[in-house]
Amino acid sequence: MAVEIETTRKSLVFAVNGERFELSSVDPSTTVLEFLRSQTRFKSVKLGCGEGGCGACVVLLSKYDPVLDQVEDFTASSCLTLLCSVNGCSITTSEGLGNSKDGFHPIHQRFTGFHASQCGFCTPGMCVSLFGALVNAEKTNRPEPSPGFSKLTVSEAEKAISGNLCRCTGYRSIADACKSFAADADIEDLGLNSFWRNGDSKEVKINRLPFYNHNKEISTFPEFLKKEIRSSMLLDSKRFSWYNPVSVEELQSLLESIEADNGSLIKLVSGNTGMGYYKELDRYDRYIDIRYIPKLSSIRKDSAGIEIGATVTITKAIEALRKENKCEVHSKGEMVFKKIANHMEKIASGFVRNTASVGGNLVMAQRKHFPSDIATILLAVGSMVDIMNGPRREKIMLEEFLERPPLDSNSVLLNVKIPNWESIKNISCETNTMLLFETYRAAPRPLGNALPYLNAAFLAELSRCKPSDEIIINNCQLAFGAYGTKHAIRAKKLEDFLAGKILSVGVLYEAIKLVRATVIPEDGTSSPAYRSSLAIGFLFDFLSPLIDNSGEISNGLLDGYMSNVLVKDFKINHNYVQLDHNKTQALLSSAKQVIGLSTEYHPVGEPITKSGASIQASGEAIYVDDIPSPANCLYGSFIYSTEPLALVKGIKFQPKPYPDGLAAVITYNDIPTGGENIGSKTIFGTEPLFAEELTECAGQRLAFVVADTQKHADMAIKFAVVDYDVENLEPPILSVEEAVKKSSLFEVPSFIYPKQVGDILEGMAEADQKIVSAEIKLGSQYYFYMETQTALAVPDEDNCMVVYSSSQVPEWTHIVIARCLGIPHHNVRVITRRVGGGFGGKSVKAMPVATACALAAHKLRRPVRIYLDRKTDMIMAGGRHPMKITYSVGFKSNGKITALQLEILIDAGLSADISPVMPHNVLGALKKYDWGALSFDIKVCKTNHSSKSAMRAPGEVQGSFIAEAVIEHVASVLSMEVDSVRSINLHTYNSLSLFYEGGADEPFEYTLPSIWDSLAMSSSLCHRTEMVKEFNRNNKWRKRGISRIPIVHEVMLRPTPGKVSILNDGSIVVEVGGIELGQGLWTKVKQMAAFALSSIKCDGAGDLLDKVRVIQSDTLSLIQGGFTAGSTTSESSCEAVRLCCDILVERLRPLRERLQEQMDSIQWEMLIDQAHLQAVNLSASSYFVPDLTSMRYLNYGAAVSEVEVNLLTGETTILQTDIIYDCGQSLNPAVDLGQIEGAFVQGIGFFMLEEYLTNSNGLVVVEGTWTYKIPTLDTIPKQFNVQVLNSGHHKNRVLSSKASGEPPLVLAASVHCATRAAIKEARKQLLSWSSQDGSTTTSTAFQLEVPATMPVVKELCGLESVERYLEWSMGTK
Ligand SMILES: Cc1cc2nc3c(=O)[nH]c(=O)nc-3n(C[C@H](O)[C@H](O)[C@H](O)COP(=O)(O)OP(=O)(O)OC[C@H]3O[C@@H](n4cnc5c(N)ncnc54)[C@H](O)[C@@H]3O)c2cc1C
Ligand code: FES
Ligand code: FES
16 A cells, blocks of 8 residues: 555646546656647647647646645646646546536537537637636626526636637637626627527527536546645656755755756746747756745735746736735725736736746746747836845846846746835825826737737826926836847836926927837847837827827827826826726627528528537547557658758758657658659649659658657657758749749630630720729738648558548549559548638648658558648648739729729749639639729749648639729729729629629529618618718727628539438438538538438428438548539538439338328338338439539628727727628528638638748748737627528529638628728828928828738838827927
8 A cells, every 4th residue: 555655656646537647657848738639538639739829729727725625727728738747737628528428518518509619620629718717707706697607707708718719710609609608798699599599588598508507517626636635746756857846945956956967958847838939849857847836936915016926827916916906996006016917918818827927938038038028017117036046046126137148047036026116106196296107019919819019018207297287207117028129128218318307299209209219129020110110109108198288189099098097196188088908898799690591491591500519619529630549650740841942962860860759751762663753633733742853942842751759750850951952053933023034834724714804995995094003912821720731541451541631622632642652543542521620721732741641651551640730831831822913994083994904923833733723713703893894914823932722712812802902092093982983883783794604693693782782771881981980080099991892702513422321220321522621511411411301201301400420521432522612512512412312212202102001100210111121222322513504603792891990009900890691592591600700700810910921932931820810809800790691592503502611701801991991091191290391202092911910000000100290299389
């Protein structure tokens, strides 16, 4: 027994979902995620980024305090949490909340019912993030919530998931699922769900929600672990190389002893979240976990201030800083603490802040120049730090700490002390002095999870001059950081200048000049002028309300500034609204979803929940990387080129010639005799799997490293050094202009090249005015599927290969693998069950990933798998096609366009991929307006960039945008309302038929004109346009814009196979060519099978939905699966299934009729049982081949978006979006609604946020979530109203339905156009300020780049707008 305890005490012991785990040894660099995914059956924790930026890996960690007998629960990113640090902890994953065997948790059920899971890859992380918030809300002493609800608030529910990324849903549905638990949720505000129907009473609605019993939440900490903890849980430090000192002295002697042990690499560990940013390659000999040292983990408060131990987490620091505030509501010092807490809440996300320490942050800022928020805000308030180096202890100012050379690895930051300003300064009404404090940050995401472009914090001690009542600045401390500086700085010259000054416009103007001279980003920082202008904007925001004449200035003040009650005390200005930056209002206001139901083809047409949503939520759904590794499995990683054009002379590994675990390096030389160097294929050509002697683009695959673990494979490629030779080579082609010059073009087959419309010369001759040779440039976009590319290849008997691939095109992947290996096609089998998001990126680009695994498996005769790390995935993905567009347009004075001439250069990159279809797609979407005559020259350029591929609405999003840019340009030349120019150029049915030859269907099916009008009504467009004007008249520093845009989007159906089999018990198995990517294909297919089989008309046949299972795609079981792309695979798969069912019904009918003669009622099960006995063939296959009438059709929709632009920061807030989209008679309106919302938000990413940047070699330089910002909950429209229009019968469509996957993405251009409208207002205002001195350099005509990021918007609004305003202000005095 004694021996047993001894073992237990020295091992690593923890619980996962109540199960005990004990490890006698482990590599100390192992993360919780690595352990869970590779050593347990709990696969719900997904790897989305590996750097704390996505939330797919979130788990709930619970710690037990035996003294207080209390459990502390908090969410954490398991990809950053080291396994040794969870000794004695309990981990809860989504499977632990509930599952298919023991019953799902209400969280899972509500996510399902609110249609909040599409591909499902993000869903378990979302569920755990919400669970963490629920568990902690229940611990509060808030009033008892109503039955079925929790103590959580709506705002907390939203914040709980604001750091979790989802690329599919558009977040609205997820937010509703989360809010449904909130005590203060208005049930009427919650969106479409499967629980209730319109018109149900509030009580009925509440009763129909899966019941949540807040008093009976699952236990997060098992009793057995509590007992073990009480009897101590020590790790064998030596065995684990993991040390847990419990006192400063112990830490000190440990460090000393290690120092003596020369060359030993040590790492102090607190939360280890720093690994998310610095993906260190160093292997440490020893890890010292410093969180158990009371001095470092405690918070002490006294009248002089608050001392925060270095290992205190940001979450705990926030709580403590806020708590202080509660004690003394009116204290000025406490107000400073509160504001620091508010700012800290915008650092990273909840699940990072819960483990990230304040000390870790400051050390990163000090040692590695991390762009810290904490350093800046604590610098402004004069904080001090306590450091220990050996026996030496020092208390120094934070400023000095930051300025010192980087802290050595033996130095320890013990704590930081934030002074209480009230105690330092005699600040009171009696002394006529006041304290003003404010913090700022400008970042792409308002709620956090994004590093700032710049942050700032300003503290000022003020008094009022008597009798003039002017404000004098006695002293101030002004800190700026994160703008491309080594560390946060105090602007000393500026502080000195302001000290003792009476505030006036002139003083402010001079101060701003000093800011410009002080805040200068270092060379190489992106958007340097923008960052400097932010500093100016923030200082202006801080000081301008204090100026005597601030009545005028303050009208346009930023929301948020006036949170400072001290300003109120001062009674400087009575006019402005007091708004707190961080007041806990909900992020999203209520959204409306209107769907047109139809029961004609029951259950087709009903908003049933997505097939598999519950197991996706619980994490039981199996994605390729969740398949357990077969014995002897190896893992791969790609070495890619960093040069655009070079000879590859060799590849070495340095400094380690044989990296750990390395098994093989596979190159084109390993392709077997008879095989081909082929990595992908489309109808337009092939792409090699590996570059041979010559690499022709950065990002091209050079080799496939295979190792014993994924970690080793990923590490190995980091040590790879490629020897390039560029001598005697032509320079690479890195621009479309260069490609044209060198005639480096891909051929576009004439059958897909679009046709010109009308006579361009005539059209131009008709015009009253012309714009000649205007130019637009459009960049790329990355897919950012949450599941990166992945495959598993398993060699099978007789020279066969089974490959599990996350692919949208298993059929073609199959062909490529067979060709590469040189084996007959029947020796290959590609299996795809579900894909964690595709968006086109898992079509052509998934093929080489699967093929490389197959090649390595073939050569090594062992299973080989890969799960690409995010960085490599981003580098190899290619993404959307960049383009350059030059247009000339002729138009009448009333806005009617008579001719449009275009020259479009498309950058296709190195291989043809699907690029030759781009001219067709671009033009297809651009033709949404009647241009009179349309003529174009489109070139598909072959360059030395990675080959571009299809991304959701490929070409259409660009085409539609070009159309809008032309319309906007015409409107601005004519000084007309853009909306009128749009309206006047909308197609009539006749012009539509002319532009879309053969695609326009019947006149009544052209629903765009009616959508256009009803959207104006439903969105109150006219009224809101007036309100926007009013707002813009009354606000100087915020401007609004509103914009309505239409779409006409052509889609095409492709041949698709299906197979339906009815098993003995009456259950049904369906196979289809289409792949479930999250778009709800399986759900619609199930509905269709249930509908089509119901025509047998026996008892129970009307209710077959639950009997249908759609199974994984297997390329040998069902051939000719084709591409899952172009929005139409769901409907064509449905049609294929309908054909199968019709065959089965025909076969069953004679039997049913015979049986009917013998009995009154025939049950479905009985019919099938008899059919089996009587040898009826109960399996049918089909191949749906659309005919000419059904192959192509047009989709219609329109959107109105309203935005507000902050002129000081360039931030755009989407206030409201209204969409009407025609789905025909939707096969499933809930699925289609999800597609519309999700696509639209992905479009917001393209138009507003996502910068897929490359260096001068064309190598992608954005590497993950730190730099590539997809939309999050806080960047979607605050109010998001969508109507899924049921436009009735369409005889050539599949049960009258229309597509929804891609077209709505294009509607997001409405946000961009609204932003342009707001900027236009800003520029007009700027012009009015500038014109005083005669300067009119800023014109109102401009192009707004895509994406319209904050720097882009701010630049157009005027980087020097504050200066211009102040000059104007002084001039008018
Ligand atoms: C996704 C994400 C987003 C983020 N966004 C922001 C942001 O917007 N603004 C911002 O300011 N920060 C941001 N951060 C940074 C975050 O605040 C830091 O990662 C965190 O505070 C570091 O704390 P830690 O306990 O995890 O440190 P660790 O990772 O454990 O340590 C970091 C480094 O400091 C050393 N170290 C730790 N403690 C001490 C000590 N007491 N003495 C000496 N050395 C020590 C460690 O050895 C290590 O080198 C973000 C982080 C992530 C992961
Ligand atoms: S995988 Fe951990 S946060 Fe993305
Ligand atoms: S459902 Fe969220 S990423 Fe797919």
